[in-house]
Amino acid sequence: MTDGSDDRRRIVDVLRDASAVTLFTHVRPDADTMGSALALAVALDRNGVDVEVGVPGALPVPDALTRLPGAKMVVPSDQIAGHRVAVALDCASVGRLEDLQDVFTRAETRVVIDHHASNTGFGDLDLVDAEADCTAELVLAVLDDLDAEIDADVATCLYAGLVTDTGSFRWARPGSHAIAARLLAAGVDGPAWTRTLLDTHRFxxxxxxxxxxxxxxxxxxxxxxxxxxxxxxxxxxxxxxxxxxxxxxxxxxxxxxxxxxxxxxxxxxxxxxxxxxxxxxxxxxxxxxxxxxxxxxxxxxxxxxxxxxxxxxxxxxxx
Structure with missing residues (x-):
């Protein structure tokens, strides 16, 4: 585990200079891994970066997550190109990448952004902070350092990770409430997304x-x-x-x-x-x-x- 300060600066430099990036969720994606990946994907795409998002495994992405902004950048795992810069988001270990593990490990620069306490780091650059309530919180810090615009689309992706990983804020730290206020002010429809992600099931x-x-x-x-x-x-x-x-x-x-x-x-x-x-x-x-x-x-x-x-x-x- 790292305190993240030095690696975050280096991660920001790598992403700022990159022309193409492959982002990875973990297998059986939840809203934090997908929201984190898509928030970063949307921001990088706006800067002219060639972005692809890989989801390991053959199981379909949950329908609610396919509605998040930027979901069109998700590429079937067997069609991932694998760019020189690879970023694993919310993955506690390289094993969570399953069939995309080799694509990640052969990248020239491997980045890990995660908040799991068990993550000992498996990238060249590791931003791992177990004090964060969600990986989306760490991605927000990276986006701020990149001077990325946190508009409604990016904020919605980040909010998805925040609201789910805090159990709709039942076990959120004080800082997460401040982040939520910022994301809601950016245009997130909080009630609608909370219903979609947490309170909607088939019969x-x-x-x-x-x-x-x-x-x-x-x-x-x-x-x-x-x-x-x-x-x-x-x-x-x-x-x-x-x-x-x-x-x-x-x-x-x-x-x-x-x-x-x-x-x-x-x-x-x-x-x-x-x-x-x-x-x-x-x-x-x-x-x-x-x-x-x-x-x-x-x-x-x-x-x-x-x-x-x-x-x-x-x-x-x-x-």
Whole structure:
């Protein structure tokens, strides 16, 4: 992890001089990685930079994120050219780039902008600040140093990352409220985008949630008596309503006051799982995530796993 001051200045110099840049989100993109990438893409494109945005993996980008300004610059992963300057946004490790990892690593200058506490840096220039509520906050600082105009389009992309990664400001630091005020003043339709990103689901989501909550298990003795609650979402729901709809289940499970740790096991394909973890206060989740090749923050982390549902639950319990 770095304090970011020297590398941010060098990142700004690299971006100012670049004629072409490839920007990368992480696999299964959320609003912070996509909003950060698109905000930077829009600003660079205006300066005449040839910009492409790569999204790893074969799964479709969630519909809400395709409505963000600049989304037309997203290129299918198998069509990425790979420019000399590459920027990974909101990626806690190079593994989060999956099938685009080689494109990133062969770039002449590799830049990482991220806010995950588990990120030890994997670029030539790393702007990693775990004190930031979201990567979009760091991108805003870079754009300010570039003297980029923060108009409604750029602000909307940044707001998407800010509002989602702070849980609609439920756990935001004071500085994030000041950033939100600035972005709203730039023309963001806050209520509309909050509904789109956080409060809009297809009808089938209700059945998926009901099925997931029926699977919930409370383990009061876990984590030294602080408690664990977990639930599972199997791959059939991805086919029915899309993989992104399962992401919201963790926000329901985490509301259980009987447990410090909440976990949702989500199956994207048969036997392929992503594990989302949240803790209220007492438990640092980063060591568990790292033990399985994942990462994140002390109170919000995750990892991937392959095997039967019994295996993934047992592996987590052992960790």
């Amino acid at each position: 089938g989501w209700l059945a998926m949630v009901a099925d997931a909550l029926r699977s919930a298990v409370l383990v009061p003795e876990a984590f030294g008596g602080n408690g664990l609650v977990y639930a599972c979402v199997d791959h059939t729901w991805r086919d029915a309503i899309g993989w992104d709809e399962a992401e919201s289940v963790i926000d329901l499970v985490r509301t259980i006051g009987d447990a410090d740790v909440a976990v949702v096991f989500k199956e994207s394909d048969p036997g392929t799982w992503t594990v989302s973890m949240r803790s209220r206060s007492a438990t640092d989740l980063v060591p568990i995530a790292r033990a399985h090749g994942g990462g994140g923050h002390p109170h919000a982390a995750g990892f991937g796993f392959t095997g039967a549902v019994e295996d993934v639950v047992a592996a987590f319990s052992a960790a």
